[in-house]
Amino acid sequence: MLYKCFVLDGLHEDLNRVRVKPTTNTIEAEGRPDIEVSREAWRNHLLRNDSIFVDLFHGQLKSRLQCPKCNQISITFDPFAYLAVPFPKEKRSSTLYFWPLDPCLKPVRIVVRYNADGKISEVLDALSRLVNVNPKAVSFE
Structure with missing residues (x-):
């Protein structure tokens, strides 16, 4: 260029x-x-x-x-004469299943979008916002 x-x-x-x-x-x-x-x-x-x-x-x-x-x-x-424009960050999406601690509640299927170069903590934050749960209470297993 x-x-x-x-x-x-x-x-x-x-x-x-x-x-x-x-x-x-x-x-x-x-x-x-x-x-x-x-x-x-x-x-x-x-x-x-x-x-x-x-x-x-x-x-x-x-x-x-x-x-x-x-x-x-x-x-x-x-x-x-030339205007540099950044490329948008690549987004990815993953399908996650959230199992509430309450055994009476059913698992929830959720699609989470995040930056391709993002951290796992960003995925956890996005998931916790979608299910309205404290991010510290969410873990992957």
């Missing part, structure tokens, strides 16, 4: 119609509407980048940060 990004970025630079790239500043929202700030940030991006790759592959990512000390909020719209 990294090689593809490198090649696409090189092609973008070769085809970029902007020859003299002016310096630009980061655009801050400062209480203005998102659409206004987004458009201004995109115009700034186009001052330095104008190619078929920008038209087809570039986008904007809204970032919102809040200072934990003073609660000031900073909103920016950053351009991106």
